Structure formats: C-alpha cells, structure tokens
Amino acid sequence: MTEATANTIRINKPRQAIGEGPRTRFALIAIALVFLALMLIAPLVVVFFEAFSRGLGVYIDALAMPDTMSALQLTLLVAAIAVPANLVFGVAASWAIAKFDFKGKSFLLTLIDLPFAVSPVVSGLVFVLLFGANSVLGPWLADMGIQVLFAVPGIVIATIFITFPFVARELIPLMQQQGSSEEEAAVSLGAGGWRTFFLVTLPNVKWGLLYGVLLCNARAMGEFGAVSVVSGHIRGQTNTLPLHIEILYNDNKAAAAFAVASLLAMLALVTLAVKTMLEARFAGSLAAQRRH
Amino acid sequence: MRGGFIVLAAALALGACGGAASNEVTLLNVSYDPTRELYEEFNAAFTASYKTPDGKTVKISMSHGGSGKQARTVIDGIDAQVVTLALQNDIDVIARESGKIPADWRTKLPDNSSPYTSTIVFMVRKGNPKAILDWSDLARPGVSVVTPNPKTSGGARWNYLAAWGYAARQFGGDEAKIREFVASIYRNVAKLDSGARGATTTFTNQGTGDVLITWENEAYYTLTELEQGAFELIYPSLSIKAEPPVAVVPGNARKDGQLQAAEDYLRYLYAPEGQRIVAKHFYRPIDPSAADPADIARFREIEMLSIDDPVFGGWDQAQPKHFDAGGLFDQIYQPAR
Amino acid sequence: MTAAAPDGARRTSWRRRSVLPGFNLTLGYTLAYLSLIVLIPLAALAIRSASLGWTEFWAIATDPRIVASLQLSFGAAILAALVNTVFGVIVAWVLVRYRFPGRRWLDAAVDLPFALPTAVAGIALATLYAPNGPFGAFLEGVFGVKVGFTSLGVVVALIFVGLPFVVRTVQPVLEEIDRETEEVSATLGAGRLRTVTRVIMPGLLPAILTGFALSFARGVGEYGSVIFIANNLPFQSEIAPLLIVIKLEEHNYAGATAIATIMLVISFAMLFVINLLQAWSRKWFGHD
Secondary structure (H helix, E strand, O other): OHHHHHHHHHHHOOHHHHOOOHHHHHHHHHHHHHHHHHHHHHHHHHHHHHHOOOOHHHHHHHHHOHHHHHHHHHHHHHHHHHHHHHHHHHHHHHHHHHHOOEOOHHHHHHHHHHHHHOOHHHHHHHHHHHHOOOOOHHHHHHHHOOOOOOOHHHHHHHHHHHHOOHHHHHHHHHHHHHOOHHHHHHHHOOOOHHHHHHHHHHHHHHHHHHHHHHHHHHHHHHOOHHHHHHHOOEOOOOOOHHHHHHHHHHOOOHHHHHHHHHHHHHHHHHHHHHHHHHHHHOHHHOOOOOOO | OOHHHHHHHHHHHHHHHOOOOOOEEEEEEEEOHHHHHHHHHHHHHHHHHOOOOOOOEEEEEEEEOOHHHHHHHHHOOOOOOEEEOOOHHHHHHHHHHHOOOOOOHHHOOHHHHOOEEEEEEEEEEOOOOOOOOOHHHHOOOOOOEEOOOOOOOHHHHHHHHHHHHHHHHHOOOOHHHHHHHHHHHHHOEEEOOOOHHHHHHHHHOOOOOOEEEEEHHHHHHHHHHOOOOOEEEEOOOEEEEEOOOEEEOHHHOOOOOHHHHHHHHHHHOOOHHHHHHHHHOOOEEOOHHHOOHHHHHOOOOOEEEOOOOOOOOHHHHHHHHHHOOOOHHHHHOOOOO | OOOOOOOOOOEOOOEEOOOOOOHHHHHHHHHHHHHHHHHHHHHHHHHHHHOOOHHHHHHHHOOHHHHHHHHHHHHHHHHHHHHHHHHHHHHHHHHHHOOOOOHHHHHHHOOHHHHOOHHHHHHHHHHHHOOOOHHHHHHHHHHOOOOOOOHHHHHHHHHHHHHHHHHHHHHHHHHHOOHHHHHHHHHOOOOHHHHHHHHHHHHHHHHHHHHHHHHHHHHHHOOOOHHHHOOOOOOOOOOHHHHHHHHHHOOOHHHHHHHHHHHHHHHHHHHHHHHHHHHHHHHHHOOO
16 A cells, blocks of 8 residues: 555656645744754753763773772662563464464453553552561561562562553564464474474564664663662662762763763663664564553 | 562561671661762761671661651561661650560660751841741741641641740740640642652742741751852750660561671760761760861850650650640641642 | 454453464563552552551542642643643644755764763753753753742753653654645645645644653652752742652651652553543554
8 A cells, every 4th residue: 555655656747736735844843853852862961961061080980989889780680680581471472462362362461561651650659669677578588588679579569560661561462463374384394382483483583572662661760760769779789879879960070960960861872873774674573562 | 370479488587587698797877858868978988987886887778758657567577687767755655566675775875866966947038038037937828838747747747836836935834725726837838759858849849838837957058069059047045955766676676697787877976076976967966075176166055955854844745745546636737728 | 453363263261362482471461560560559558558448548638738748749840841842843843844954963863861860950940940950050041940940940850851851742642644645634724834725724723632641640749850950948848849858758648659659640640641642642643
C-alpha cells in the first residue's frame, strides 16, 4: 500500500498541492528547532558547561573521589543484575504472548505495563512496606541476618521493578508483527524449542532486543525516585550515581555534582547514538511503536 | 525459569555478606544533617591513627539526614554501628523500639554521651532588612520563616522548644498565650525541610524566607563556606542548650571487632584531637583546652535554657507533649498558603 | 495476528493449540516473575491501604495539604502534556514531512529525556531557570515571570520528561498516513489549512490523545527532576510524590500509603484509558 502511494505521488507530482508554503515550512521548522534547543539541548549543554566551570582539576577530583567511584560501581552492579533479569523476563513474556493465543492476553499486557504507570516514589514505598521493620517480611529477614532495605538488594529490586517492562515492551510488538510461521516451519522440520529460538527467532528480533536492553540500561543506571526511597543514603555504600549527584548538589558542591552528572549524560548520549545507528540500519526490524 | 530467582538470591547474598575485606573493620555512623563536614574531617583523623587491638584498620561510612528520620531508618533496619544524632529522644526511641541499644546508653560516655553542644540562632539576609532581633520578630505578620520539620529533624525540635521557652518567660507560663505565640511563628513558616541542611539550602540557594532558625554551628558554616557577606547571624536574647548525643548500637555490632572499634571511635570524640576538630566545625566542645582559641572566641555567651528546665520537663515529657502524633505541634502547625 | 493453529486444531479450554513448544515454561515464568516483582509488592500496598479503614483514609485524602499537592501534580502534568502535545505534533510533523540539514540529529535528540537520568535533568533545569540562571534571569527581566523555585518550574520539568511521548506516538502514524486523501482534498479545492485540520488531524487524533495521556501519566508521578527545580513549598510547589517521601520520613506510613493509593488508582485509570485509545486506534486506523 505504501509503495502504491509512493508511485502515485511520483507519477502525478502534486507535491505543492499537498505541502505547505515555504514560509509556513520555515516557520514550523524554526519552531521545532527552537523548542528542542531550549527544552532539550540547553539542559544537556549546561551539564557539561557547569561540570568544567571550575576547571579540569575540580572535574577530575570529583570523578576520582572515593564516594564517586563507589557510586559508579554500585550503579554498574545494579544495572548488571537488573538488566539481565528483565531481559530473561522480556524474552519469556514475548515468546508466550506473541507466539501463542490464550485468554486474558491483553490483561497480561496491561499488567506488564503497570510499572510504567506507577510513580517511582510509590514503587520505592511499596518495597519499604514489604521489607521494613514493621512489615511481615522485615523481622524475619532481620533474624536471618539479611539486609534488604537500605542495602544493595533493596536498590536492585526497586530498579528491577522500575525497568520491568522495557525489554518486554520492545519485543512483544516486534514478535507479534513477525508472526510464528518461521518457527513453526523449524519445529516441523524437527528443531527443538531452544534451537528454534536461537537460530530462527533471535536473529529476527536481535536489534529490537538490543534497543530494549539499551533503554532498560539507561533507566536502570539513572533511576532516582524509587532508589532514593529504599537507599538509606549511606555514602560510599548505598548511593548510586544519581543519589550521589543529589548529595553533592545539596552539599553546595555544584561543580562536582555536574561533573558526576556529565558521566550519566555521556551514557545518555551513547545510548542515543547507538539507538540512532540501529534505527538507520535496521529500521524495518525495529518496532514501530515506542512507549516508555 | 530459575534465572531471575538466582539473580535475586545472589543480590540477597551480596547484601548479607557486605563484602568487607578481612583486615578492615567497617562501621556505619548514622548522623544528623549538619554534621557532614565535622565527621568528614573527624573520620579521616580517627582512621589515620587508629588500629583495632588485633591490628585491623577501620573504615567508616556516613549517612546524613534529619535526626528523627535517621532514627527511623535505624529502627527500620539500617546496619548502623554508631548513631550520632541531634537529641537524646531520638536515641531513646531506637533503644525502646528496636532493642539494639541498651536503655542506659547515656551512662556509657562522659557528659551524658554528648561530646559537644550547640545552640539555636537566626540567620538573616545581608543588612537584616526585616530588622529581626529576637523571637518576637519571628511572630510578626509578614515575616517569612524557614525552619525544618520537627517530625523529621532534631534541630527543628530544638528550634521549636527555644521559641517555646522564650514565650514561657514572656507570658509567665500562661500556656494559652505561649501556644498562640509559637503558633504565630509557625504560621509564618514558608517551608519545613526534612533536615537542617535542607533548610539552609532553601534559605541560601533558593532565596526563600527572611529568617532561618538554625543551629549555631550550621549558621557559622554557612557564613564561612558560602557567599561571604550575603547573610548575618543573629543571637536571640534567650536560646536553648542543644546537646547532641552519640551512642554505639551493640545490636548491629555483630562482626568481629566492630563493637570495640565503635566504642573507641566515639571515645575519640572526647580526646583532645576530637575536641579540636569539633570546635573547628563550630560545635561547642566539652573541653575547650585543646581547641584553637580563635574557634572558641566565636561562641557568644548567651542565656540558654536546658531541656531539663521545668518549662520542658526533659525529653520524656517534651517529646510526647509537643511532637508525637496529635501533640501540640500537630495542633499548631498549618502550612502557610 | 496471523493464525498460528492449522485447520481443525482443537481449542483447549482457554488457549489455542500451537505446534510451538515452550508455552508452559515461558508463560509460567512470566507469571511467576510478574507476581514476584510487581503484583505481590503492589498487593502489599493495597493491603496496607485497606487496613487503614475508610474513615481514616478519607480524613487523609481530604487533608488540604494533600489535596493541594495532588492538584499541583495533576494540574502541572496536564499543562505540561498540553504544551507537549502542541509542540510534539509540530516536531513530529517537521521530522516526517520536511527534509533539512540536521534532521537526523533533531530526531535523535527527541529521545534525550528517555536516556538522561531525571536527577541530571533536574539540576540542569534548576541551574538554567534559577533567578540568576541564563533562562531564569531572562524570563524575569523581560517578562517578569519567575520559573525556577516556583510551581512554574514543576511544569518546565514535566515538559522535559514528557516531550518524547507525543513525538514518538504521533511520528509513526504520520509516516503511514495515506497521502492520496490529502491530494484528493486539495484537488477538490480545499485550502491547505482545511486539509490539515479536516483530513489529517482526525487520522492523527488517537495517536495525539495517546501521546497526551502517556505524557500526562509520566508527569503525574515524576519526582527526580521536579524536586530540584521547584522550591517544594506546601500549597504552592509541593508535588504529591514529594509529600509521600515527607510522610515516609515522618514515619507516617498511613499518610504515605493513602497518597500512594490515590495516585495508583488514578494511574491505573490512565493506563486503562491509554489501552482503550490504542484499541480504538487499531480498530479504526489499523495501526498501533
């Protein structure tokens, strides 16, 4: 259908008839450019500008601080657990949902979306209610000598909750779009389930998968609200990079706060660059619908 | 199917063992909001010179926040071996509700376990444009006040009680008038932050309020560390003697060497070097002899009430009467609109 | 969906037969993981909330300060979503219909709020819009409007975090719109404006509404970027998620739980509306 349309346009060439005049065109482009420059680009520029405002020495000192290094390690650790966990879930969920028909499927989809709709602060609160001293689990965990709240496990679990839908949401529409005829052919030729998945399904969805992982990772490393509620803010121990930024900022160490923020901003830029590259190369195999 | 559970189990295990090196004892000091700079320097001095009896070094982590809020995180299970809070009641609550601190903790260290004291003062903007000189000026209509939340902050409770003490003297103990006076101050409050440092940031960086009620140490910190000359410190005619206490949390000192190291750590606060650092960071030392005389010269001698004054009756009476749910503060406080 | 089952396959009670393996394993894992991570924790909140009792819940829910914070969270989110809808549609239009230098860069930049942590955005926006920041000084000097450390700051932060939702829901739909109808409309003598408003916009409407709803839903719960740029004064610039944190720090679990429950119920309603919109859009326009 799209091809047919393109042909018609090429034949009839009524471009002027359905386009805007040059002035409107220019005005719209200008509005879009100015709006995005002010709303999106300016904050990004400010991060780097402020990070270096006190000179390279302060910048390097801020990054070399033991608290920064431990925050970086914690952030990487949290992402290293949360992203694979949600990756396994995303693949399993999209296989079940895209390759099979069953009752209650759209309800299940809504449930998977739930963490998107929950405020990060509420997500954190939920785990305080679950693991706090006056919860059911809290005293039991304390007797076992297991620290969840105000320790790494709590931060990991809250992050998993927040980034829960990212991979699944990217994969499900993509795998639905591709149907299951190829897999059925593979199975009827005698391939096992795992073999079919790795040799047939995975190559078809790998770019979408990578995209989902990328977004999941960006959010896992950048989550603030939920992690803030469960962290306990122990310097050098339970502060992730975003929490460390808050502490520096409130300690009147703005340049140091922005120096650490520039690390996360670079992560964001890399994420966007890889994403743009993926889209340019593999436009067809990425899901058209994007929701986060 | 098991992948996710293994990951969760691994995360739990990781939290359980903490991952400390064996030749190092780790301590967590859960403290109140304005002590950030004090303990940064004090911890460095202590860890540089100290070794446990069996030759291990000590690593100290910090968590800062409003004193009441911090006490709650200890009760909720944060793994603190040391608490250094803003007032006695917050440690009492931990002892009572968690059982991790013995009830007689105040007897374990000298001076009721308070190695330094402070008092409550005002910060105003340059030139004192609203002419704020004493507590009665805070109750005037049109004056915007910044003070933290007594529910979460210890300094905020000292602030409130200092105002109460002043009013008690002004109105000769007429409780209805005292209440109305304190209420009129809190009607002027623009924002209750969760801790003293947050309130400072609100006042200095965000430009909210005409006057900040705060710790003497926090006021001097702001005057010296932040923009010079932008703010002024005002001593009221009557204030309160704030005694921030410290205690070991034996219930959390389960690992080898933690209890001994925690006790030695707190005792070092009373040592000459500890007292010198305390005075340098604008807290009034118990023993000023080792401190830099210039640091001591800052502290003005003003009249200070004690929490044990009959007007308050000690924390055992003051906390439930004023600050517990449904107490006087809850009846008085209506956020400014 | 392409029919998976061959002709004559029996329908079991609740799912259609398929030759593919792994249904039990993957659905079982999905349900177990979903329950463990999402459903059981949320149930804990629901149970805690139910234990409050209706009278106590109602007393908390009608507390003027809480009402004010909810009004701000929802009001600012609506305002931000409206701004994002207007500019988001323009941006999507420009990206799809025009070719100009730097278009690729612009397209990539739209996703920045997804990738940039909210705390980073928060301190950057606070610096820009503070009274002595470049934008803040300009806005106050020229228009006399204070943005940083006011409730307007909340709106600015929510515009930032919500912007990509509108662009990214409208963009793919706009790409697929059949240009033939536009031509027909033009040939029949309709002006460009008329063609845009009468022919194109109705087709875009579901996507625009979905984008608005997503941007709104994100804004209501946002915390990280807002607390830096607002001065968080009760009744003025204190958002509901912040009030949850405050209640939690006061150890007022009942208060925190009640506010969280109100927000959760409204969020679920939003999610439901979004899913309806998408079902509607699929039915009418044949795309997601």
